[in-house]
Amino acid sequence: MNKKPIIIIGVLLAAGAALAAWQLRAPSRAGGPLVLYGNVDLRQVSLAFSGSERIARLDVEEGQQVRAGQVLGELDTRTLALRLQQARAQAEAQRQALRRLDAGSRPEEIAQARAQAAAAQAEADLARKQWERASATQREAADAVSQQDVDAALSRHQAANAQLEKARKALQLVQQGPRSEDRAQARAQLDAASADIALLEHQLAESKLVAPINATVRARLMEPGDMASPQRPVYTLAITDPKWVRAYVSEPDLGRIRSGMAARIAIDSLPGQSIPGRIGYISSVAEFTPKTVQTEELRTALVYEVRVLAEDKADRLRMGMPATVTIDSAAR
Secondary structure, three states: OOOHHHHHHHHHHHHHHHHHHHHHHHHHHOOOOEEEEEEEEEEEEEEOOOOOOEEEEEOOOOOOEEOOOOEEEEEOOHHHHHHHHHHHHHHHHHHHHHHHHHHOOOHHHHHHHHHHHHHHHHHHHHHHHHHHHHHHHHHHOOOOOOHHHHHHHHHHHHHHHHHHHHHHHHHHHHHHOOOHHHHHHHHHHHHHHHHHHHHHHHHHHHOEEEOOOOEEEEEEOOOOOOEOOOOOOOEEEEEEEEEEEEEEEEHHHHHHOOOOOEEEEEOOOOOOOOEEEEEEEEEEEEEEOOOOOOOOOOOOOEEEEEEEEEOOOOOOOOOOOEEEEEEOOOOO
16 A cells, blocks of 8 residues: 555645644734733832830821821820920020120120229239339438338339229220120030021921821731831832833843833723723843743743733722733734
8 A cells, every 4th residue: 555645644634734823823813913911010118217206196097098298197196205305495594695795795794804903903002102202212321121111012013004004904804795706606505506496396387297198008017005116118009100011021022022012901899890000111131931820931931021011990800819901912
């Protein structure tokens, strides 16, 4: 029996099967919609107090929607309030000291210094005259005044002159007023006290925990009475906008998509419905397909991450939810 026709028929059947398989895959590669599989993803924020103090109150629970700027909790601020009151009092004392230096000497202080200088002048004149008189008497009659009395009169004269010079210098200082360095020092001390006030006011404002963005409370990790610290988050917030589906596309299909292309997102809890979206990010680096993603390709195949931004105004998508993304790659 001739086996040649049988071999030819077998080859033709194998070629036909290969052609049929290629034709089944060709529409997906060429003009049909591209289907990707992934999971819903979104950003999260961990909020912690910036200070270390007891928590006085927490205002929201898990699942609540919060708005940007909304106060979520507050620390016990009694200690900070007392420290702020003390700093303000110290700053006021420094302010008054600076005002005194800037004002200079009062007229009464200048008049007092003049009077003291005049009194010292009178004492110096009297001591000089007594010394001159004692010296003249000794010259006329050596036995009338002893040398010891003359020396004592001279000492009193010299001491009176020294007191007079001291009074004159004091009058000059009073007339000139405070030194510029003293005023600069007082001004710097006032600035330091003002900085302490600003720091305490900032810490007092930071005692309130404020939502930085519109979000949903995912977890409440502490309770009133707990000791807060910057290292311990109090709330975890899920940012509901933007949301995206993290999917993966194989290298042969990479050329069929581009950023900004429209897409449809389907989830198991909404059969027959879809959520509109668009491609927002395409990775430039290949990676192995994560095991959590179900694809028709081998798990070890190299793929590229794609983020499909969802227009989920009804808030139907949840973090980690499996989703199917359909992209009409024929629409350009």
